Amino acid sequence: MIRVRGLSKEFATSDNGGGGVLALSNIDFEVRDNEFITVIGPSGCGKTTLLRIIAGLIPYDQGEVTIYGRPVTGPGPERAMVFQNFALMPWADIMTNVSFGLEIRGTPKEQSRATAKELIKLVGLEGFEQRLPKELSGGMQQRVGLARALAVNPQILLMDEPFGSVDEQTRRLLQEVLLSLWERERKTVVFITHSMDEAVMLGDRVMLMTPRPGRVKEMIDIPLNRPRLREVEKSSTFLEVKEYLWENLKAMQLE
Amino acid sequence: MKQETAAHPAFKSRGAPRFNFSLGLRRSARENGLEILALLGGAAIWEALGWGLGLQWLPPFSRVMETLWQFVRSGAILANLGSSLWGLVVGFGLSLAFGLVLGALMGRYRSIERALDIYVHALFVCPSIVFAPIFFAIFGLSDAARIAIIVVYSTFVIVINTTAAIRTVDPSLVEMARSFGCREHQIFTRILLPASLPLVFAGIRLGMGRAVKGMINGEMLIAFVGLGALAQRYGAQFDATKVFAIAMVVLIIGLVSNWLVQMLDQRFTSWAN
Numbered sequence: 399m400i401r402v403r404g405l406s407k408e409f410a411t412s413d414n415g416g417g418g419v420l421a422l423s424n425i426d427f428e429v430r431d432n433e434f435i436t437v438i439g440p441s442g443c444g445k446t447t448l449l450r451i452i453a454g455l456i457p458y459d460q461g462e463v464t465i466y467g468r469p470v471t472g473p474g475p476e477r478a479m480v481f482q483n484f485a486l487m488p489w490a491d492i493m494t495n496v497s498f499g500l501e502i503r504g505t506p507k508e509q510s511r512a513t514a515k516e517l518i519k520l521v522g523l524e525g526f527e528q529r530l531p532k533e534l535s536g537g538m539q540q541r542v543g544l545a546r547a548l549a550v551n552p553q554i555l556l557m558d559e560p561f562g563s564v565d566e567q568t569r570r571l572l573q574e575v576l577l578s579l580w581e582r583e584r585k586t587v588v589f590i591t592h593s594m595d596e597a598v599m600l601g602d603r604v605m606l607m608t609p610r611p612g613r614v615k616e617m618i619d620i621p622l623n624r625p626r627l628r629e630v631e632k633s634s635t636f637l638e639v640k641e642y643l644w645e646n647l648k649a650m651q652l653e
Numbered sequence: 654m655k656q657e658t659a660a661h662p663a664f665k666s667r668g669a670p671r672f673n674f675s676l677g678l679r680r681s682a683r684e685n686g687l688e689i690l691a692l693l694g695g696a697a698i699w700e701a702l703g704w705g706l707g708l709q710w711l712p713p714f715s716r717v718m719e720t721l722w723q724f725v726r727s728g729a730i731l732a733n734l735g736s737s738l739w740g741l742v743v744g745f746g747l748s749l750a751f752g753l754v755l756g757a758l759m760g761r762y763r764s765i766e767r768a769l770d771i772y773v774h775a776l777f778v779c780p781s782i783v784f785a786p787i788f789f790a791i792f793g794l795s796d797a798a799r800i801a802i803i804v805v806y807s808t809f810v811i812v813i814n815t816t817a818a819i820r821t822v823d824p825s826l827v828e829m830a831r832s833f834g835c836r837e838h839q840i841f842t843r844i845l846l847p848a849s850l851p852l853v854f855a856g857i858r859l860g861m862g863r864a865v866k867g868m869i870n871g872e873m874l875i876a877f878v879g880l881g882a883l884a885q886r887y888g889a890q891f892d893a894t895k896v897f898a899i900a901m902v903v904l905i906i907g908l909v910s911n912w913l914v915q916m917l918d919q920r921f922t923s924w925a926n
């Protein structure tokens with residue numbers, strides 16, 4: 399369970415000397431165990447900042463963020479992150495990249511290699527273990543990023559626009575990979591996106607955020623059955639929620 | 654750094670997807686073919702000008718090589734070469750140690766950089782030979798004096814490059830490492846060190862070149878040993894042929910040391926090509 403109460407975050411600005419920029423203001427929400435939450439909002443709504451706070455990568459000013467009741471003071475073994483730009487080590491082969499988290503956390507080398515090999519297979523990259531990241535396409539690189547996060551067997555997966563920098567076809571494929579992995583073993587997921595389709599397709603709930611300062615506008619339930627197949631995209635529920643998101647986002651852009 | 658890499662397109666741009674040693678060798682052989690041709694051309698022009706102009710300060714290439722051969726046979730070069738190279742190895746080793754540690758700290762910690770940057774840049778810009786009399790005063794006519802000169806010559810370019818190298822490491826890699834629970838020392842060894850290696854090597858190459866300069870300058874101006882002392886002596890006698898012969902030896906040291914660094918660079922940073 400992730401619980402965020404009255405969270406505010408201000409960034410100091412280097413120039414004016416006077417106060418900072420309020421990135422997040424009074425954020426309240428909860429993510430239940432094994433729930434898949436997608437977060438959407440216009441650029442500048444602080445969604446990535448929010449995720450980095452939950453990840454324990456940056457401090458926050460006010461409010462509280464707790465995971466299983468414990469306040470977040472830094473990264474923890476129950477969380478793993480997937481990055482928008484993949485953040486793969488370009489000098490290390492796929493095997494080494496995927497086993498990185500395990501080795502950092504002290505898993506014996508052989509065991510972490512075995513786990514990594516399994517995950518590489520699960521994301522469909524069997525045979526690419528010895529390749530360097532640059533030899534792989536963007537979509538394949540993000541499969542590596544996903545495998546690396548899953549390898550440490552986290553209860554919580556934090557995903558920062560993970561499919562934001564790949565093309566549409568690849569994005570759809572990756573969504574399907576993610577969903578099938580999640581169906582196999584449900585984890586708590588916080589998934590940042592700027593795609594309305596993606597937000598509705600993946601999430602149990604969509605968190606809609608407003609920009610400057612970032613606030614939670616609304617939590618929207620997505621009453622679509624799982625496992626979700628592509629067909630749901632044609633369902634009226636899918637289209638209605640998407641339309642609703644668009645109306646809201648459009649209004650924010652025009653403000 | 655840019656210019657140097659531009660001179661070796663095979664090393665940087667058309668890199669094989671994976672490190673492939675035999676392919677690398679074949680490529681470098683093809684590349685060296687052109688270089689050898691350029692060297693032969695230069696020698697031919699030198700030879701022609703030397704005979705054609707008949708200037709006292711420009712002996713023909715063949716005469717220089719002849720003198721060089723005599724030096725080698727008489728053992729004069731070998732005796733002095735050992736002394737020079739020893740100073741170079743020790744001096745450059747110290748430069749590497751200081752340069753990498755200081756550069757890594759300055760690159761990682763903004764406060765350390767702000768405190769030391771002015772000194773590093775001042776010492777980098779200042780002609781290092783200015784310190785020769787001071788080192789002479791401190792160390793006297795000893796090896797320590799010329800080693801100290803080598804250190805001031807080559808340390809600061811390594812510091813500056815290493816600082817920049819660490820600073821420009823993709824911050825998302827550091828963030829990734831932190832998210833998996835890396836401690837500060839693990840961030841250094843697992844992320845910053847390997848990620849910055851290509852740029853660090855560029856600095857090491859520049860530092861190597863400067864160390865060779867420092868070696869000769871130190872020997873000519875304070876220590877009076879090694880190749881620099883020979884160059885100094887023959888220079889005072891206005892014996893251009895012998896000075897050129899010594900210069901050839903220095904040139905070869907420069908090329909070989911640069912080649913060594915380049916080989917190491919190739920070995921460790923092939924992923925970046």
